[in-house]
Amino acid sequence: MRYIEPHAHMVSRTTDDYERMAFAGCAAVCEPAFWAGFDRSSPAGFHDYFCQLTEHEPRRAAKFGLKHFSWLCINSKEAEDVQLAAEVIALIPQFLDRPNVLGIGEIGLNKNSRNELRVLEMQVELAAKYQQLILVHTPHLEDKLKGTRLILDVLKNDPRIRPERVIIDHVEEHTVAMVLDRGMWAGMTLYPETKCTPARAVDILEIYGHERLWLNSACDWGVSDPLAVPKTALEMKRRGHVAAAIDQVIFQNPQKFLRQSKNFKLPK
């Protein structure tokens, strides 16, 4: 089995996790910028983080034969301070030419506030200006439905944004259809308690088909499982999905989306 982990926060994981993912058949891991679990106090903290994502993590992954890619942004949990966000966003262009950068992400909303929305618009503008792919974080739990709708409206309102170059992540049963209907990609995040379980993710695949959907673990510093994608592949197998269909979901689909970035290249 081969797979791509399209969303993992490896700066929060141990080296053992890289090894386990490599053993499980992971060919590449993609790391969106996110909240560290605490608020950074200055743009300099983000500058160092972007260096970590584009310099240090690729080296750590390479020790296990894994390609590492990254997405850059200020996340929505730190977007209430618009001034700080503007200063962080101004740092990003200098990193966009680095060889492992895929685009702008994970941008989005957290509590669906006006300032979060303003910062989302600023980062959509950044992506449009530099013709970058976009990876979107949708809010948690009770905020997801409203946040997903607000995010889709922001994206729809910018004619420069091509839907096939946007992945809306963390979809569940109540948001997946509105994302696919807009022509965008949808990511299902596999978490032990929130978001999707492997069984529910496979339900969604069986209902909506295998097009423009991917699976990710979004493993981070919280309760999460870096092997959630291969475990969901096993769930597909238990239900009788054939190897070709599993390969499409866990390898070919993320590859198809990510190849829209010139930087996404896997060893032959």
Next chain:
Amino acid sequence: MGWGDGPLLPLFGIGGPFYLPLPCNHSDVYFVHERMTRQQVLDLYFLDARHKLVELAAFLDRAERATGKDDFRLQAFRAALSKLAGKKKHKARAVLLAFSDPTAKPVAKAPGKGAVGAFNGK
């Protein structure tokens, strides 16, 4: 996109399953394929679902034994439970919607960073 750009419809027969490409519009493939029979689904998932249902019942017993009143979370929980009865489809979606903020306008200021799992009506 047209016929053949969409997902694969599994066709079972002699020689094992093979796949028929379907149109890409997912609404066209809604419930088109069902890989397992109901018997197979029950064999695979019944015990797990039964376990989770007993856990839900025990949670309600625990909350109702405790002093105090329901808050918005337990009220939403009871509303969500009501979505499980009957034969309406899309029960998971209905449960998620029962917990969701139905409003449309952004809030003036983020009240914090976390989510609690149910809309508090404010």
